[in-house]
Amino acid sequence: MKAFFDKLYNALRSVKLAVVLLVLLALFAIAGGIIPQGKAASYYIEHFSGAGSRIILALALDHVFSSFLFLLVSAIFAINLTVCTFHRLTNELFKPREKRRHGPDLLHIGLIILLFGGILTSRSRTETFINLRKGDSARLPGGAKIVLVDLKYEQYPDGRPKSWESTVAIDKNPPPEASAPVLTHEEEGGDTLGTTGFADPTLNNSLSSAKASSSEPATSSAAPAAPAISAETGAGPGLPSSPAPSTPIAELPQYRIRVNTPLRLKGYSIYQQNWHTEKQVVLRDAMGMQFFLEPGMRETTKDGFVLFMALDTSQGAGGAAAVAVAAAPAVAAAPSAIFLLEQNGKRTVVKAAPGEKIGSFTFSGYIDQPVSGLAVVSDKGYPFVAAGFILVILGVFITYIRKLKGILA
Amino acid sequence: MIATIAFGLLLLSLVIQIVFLFKKEGGQDGISPWLSLAAGILLLVEIVRRSIAIRFVALTGMFESLIFLACFLALLIFALRYFKSAKGNRVIPFGATIIAVIFLALASSPLAPSDIKPPIPALQSGWLVLHVSFTFIGEVFFAVGFVSAILQLVSKDEEKRRSYDRITYTSIAVGYPIFTAGALIFGAIWAEKAWGVWWSWDPKETWALITWLTYTAYLHFRLVRKSTSKLVPALVIIGFVIAMFTFFGVNFLLKGLHSYA
Numbered sequence: 106m107k108a109f110f111d112k113l114y115n116a117l118r119s120v121k122l123a124v125v126l127l128v129l130l131a132l133f134a135i136a137g138g139i140i141p142q143g144k145a146a147s148y149y150i151e152h153f154s155g156a157g158s159r160i161i162l163a164l165a166l167d168h169v170f171s172s173f174l175f176l177l178v179s180a181i182f183a184i185n186l187t188v189c190t191f192h193r194l195t196n197e198l199f200k201p202r203e204k205r206r207h208g209p210d211l212l213h214i215g216l217i218i219l220l221f222g223g224i225l226t227s228r229s230r231t232e233t234f235i236n237l238r239k240g241d242s243a244r245l246p247g248g249a250k251i252v253l254v255d256l257k258y259e260q261y262p263d264g265r266p267k268s269w270e271s272t273v274a275i276d277k278n279p280p281p282e283a284s285a286p287v288l289t290h291e292e293e294g295g296d297t298l299g300t301t302g303f304a305d306p307t308l309n310n311s312l313s314s315a316k317a318s319s320s321e322p323a324t325s326s327a328a329p330a331a332p333a334i335s336a337e338t339g340a341g342p343g344l345p346s347s348p349a350p351s352t353p354i355a356e357l358p359q360y361r362i363r364v365n366t367p368l369r370l371k372g373y374s375i376y377q378q379n380w381h382t383e384k385q386v387v388l389r390d391a392m393g394m395q396f397f398l399e400p401g402m403r404e405t406t407k408d409g410f411v412l413f414m415a416l417d418t419s420q421g422a423g424g425a426a427a428v429a430v431a432a433a434p435a436v437a438a439a440p441s442a443i444f445l446l447e448q449n450g451k452r453t454v455v456k457a458a459p460g461e462k463i464g465s466f467t468f469s470g471y472i473d474q475p476v477s478g479l480a481v482v483s484d485k486g487y488p489f490v491a492a493g494f495i496l497v498i499l500g501v502f503i504t505y506i507r508k509l510k511g512i513l514a
Numbered sequence: 515m516i517a518t519i520a521f522g523l524l525l526l527s528l529v530i531q532i533v534f535l536f537k538k539e540g541g542q543d544g545i546s547p548w549l550s551l552a553a554g555i556l557l558l559v560e561i562v563r564r565s566i567a568i569r570f571v572a573l574t575g576m577f578e579s580l581i582f583l584a585c586f587l588a589l590l591i592f593a594l595r596y597f598k599s600a601k602g603n604r605v606i607p608f609g610a611t612i613i614a615v616i617f618l619a620l621a622s623s624p625l626a627p628s629d630i631k632p633p634i635p636a637l638q639s640g641w642l643v644l645h646v647s648f649t650f651i652g653e654v655f656f657a658v659g660f661v662s663a664i665l666q667l668v669s670k671d672e673e674k675r676r677s678y679d680r681i682t683y684t685s686i687a688v689g690y691p692i693f694t695a696g697a698l699i700f701g702a703i704w705a706e707k708a709w710g711v712w713w714s715w716d717p718k719e720t721w722a723l724i725t726w727l728t729y730t731a732y733l734h735f736r737l738v739r740k741s742t743s744k745l746v747p748a749l750v751i752i753g754f755v756i757a758m759f760t761f762f763g764v765n766f767l768l769k770g771l772h773s774y775a
């Protein structure tokens with residue numbers, strides 16, 4: 106029995122096995138590097154010969170890195186690495202101090218920790234994307250609230266992006282929500298403006314002050330005022346705003362998020378992922394007040410609502426598709442838009458061009474609203490990965506600096 | 515313009531080396547290492563000039579990558595004369611000069627537009643600079659290892675083979691830690707900071723991993739095999755071919771996150 110275990114131990118710590126496994130792993134990676142991954146079976150049948158596509162599908166080479174075979178070889182490799190690291194480390198510790206060389210030990214232990222971190226990442230990493238306009242807020246994992254206070258976009262003269270930067274405020278203990286919308290609009294400093302995503306214009310004062318600010322012509326401001334009234338995208342009249350006051354945004358801690366400079370919070374990080382603009386329609390009521398609606402949003406009226414459904418792309422003007430990235434939004438001439446109009450319980454679909462009337466509103470045009478794309482990532486594996494990185498770098502340099510001293514001396 | 519002069523110097527160096535290769539006796543000529551040094555310094559000047567123009571380390575496009583590779587390879591060719599095991603060897607600097615000339619020839623091709631462009635937000639990162647520069651410096655040593663491994667494979671003389679094995683191993687022993695830090699670790703740290711994901715199996719990452727696994731296999735294989743085995747240098751040759759495929763092939767043949775480079 107002991108002989109068997111000795112044999113097994115020796116096999117598992119063998120460097121020859123390590124070489125075979127390294128070559129196998131490299132071959133798997135080559136397959137994954139050449140064969141497009143994660144396509145439908147029909148893709149491979151179409152693009153590869155009969156035998157080729159059969160091999161690909163039989164060996165799961167269409168999703169190499171999550172295939173059973175690859176994971177099996179990786180597992181054996183991890184065992185091989187662990188056993189041989191243990192073996193070498195114990196051997197080394199029996200040597201007189203001045204003869205010990207711990208470079209390879211550090212390196213191999215670093216790799217084990219890295220592998221462990223990698224497994225943890227692949228099992229537990231979560232990623233959520235949120236798109237926020239200035240003034241928007243969203244719930245973060247764990248219940249905190251994020252508000253986009255400001256967003257800046259800079260371009261090089263040739264039009265390529267130079268920098269994207271979001272300034273956000275984080276409310277760690279926001280008041281509980283009456284409903285839990287994914288995303289809501291808020292006015293800076295406005296306290297109770299519809300955390301439910303819907304507010305009745307008659308409900309409170311902060312709303313009217315918000316309205317006043319948003320009635321300025323949007324073209325004159327560098328960054329657009331947030332839409333004063335947000336509307337639900339779902340059907341039904343929505344709920345009145347939550348009565349619990351939240352901390353004014355000015356009193357919340359604010360952070361800047363830039364590409365390559367994520368915001369690290371407890372348990373997750375927030376990354377500036379991308380930047381785009383979104384076309385919103387601008388509606389004006391009889392008083393000259395402006396309302397901004399993104400597709401799917403609606404604005405209530407006395408006798409019903411107006412819902413902006415979509416841009417009318419059938420005209421082929423390209424206006425809808427070619428949404429220009431602009432630092433400052435501008436009301437632009439563009440194609441017609443399609444609205445759903447409800448008046449006294451009767452619904453009609455209306456197509457309107459800028460300048461035309463929709464119910465009690467005038468459709469005055471479009472605005473390109475900049476939207477900040479943020480990714481909220483939680484990765485419990487990364488701290489281990491980072492520790493592994495440090496050990497691997499230390500180990501590999503210590504190993505070879507010692508060796509090269511010997512070679513070059 | 516500066517790169518073109520450097521190209522001319524390396525071509526001249528190549529011609530001189532060819533002439534000396536035909537001479538039966540003697541070691542390396544006395545001129546070509548200095549031409550190499552001059553070319554390396556000129557290319558360094560060009561990199562600094564471009565960096566000042568964009569106020570960032572100019573290392574983010576194909577052209578800049580190629581002149582960086584050629585620059586450090588030219589400097590290494592000069593330095594070879596100071597290493598005991600490579601001193602006086604004529605063939606290794608010759609092979610390495612050919613590779614440097616190929617890099618610069620590619621840099622002047624339409625595949626690598628040379629206009630100076632400041633970097634987009636994702637590329638404005640110190641980790642990216644470390645990632646790219648360490649990877650390329652590691653690969654420059656792999657290039658010398660590649661030449662030496664070919665000589666190791668083709669030479670019939672046991673003594674010569676041993677001596678080439680030493681040079682091959684030394685090159686990889688210097689290049690491997692630098693490449694490991696640059697290609698894998700700094701790259702992953704940059705990806706985490708920029709995208710929030712430290713590894714995503716994108717083609718460039720996958721091919722960099724294959725390169726690294728190949729050299730790792732070489733180092734372990736060498737531990738268990740006799741230094742005269744032919745398979746050992748073969749892995750170094752394959753490793754460099756894969757490294758070059760990672761650099762060129764992935765950009766032009768396969769698309770991924772890295773396809774801007």
Ligand code: HEM
Binds near residue numbers: 120213
């Ligand atoms: C990706 C995984 C691995 C990496 C990156 C790695 C890296 C290294 C490096 C750089 C060295 C120094 C080699 C030299 O002398 O030039 C080394 C040595 C060594 N490795 Fe690994 N290794 C890995 C996996 C393994 C595995 C699975 C084994 C199990 C058998 C192993 C066993 C050894 C041994 C026994 C040495 C010799 C140490 C000495 O010089 O005393 N390695 N490794």
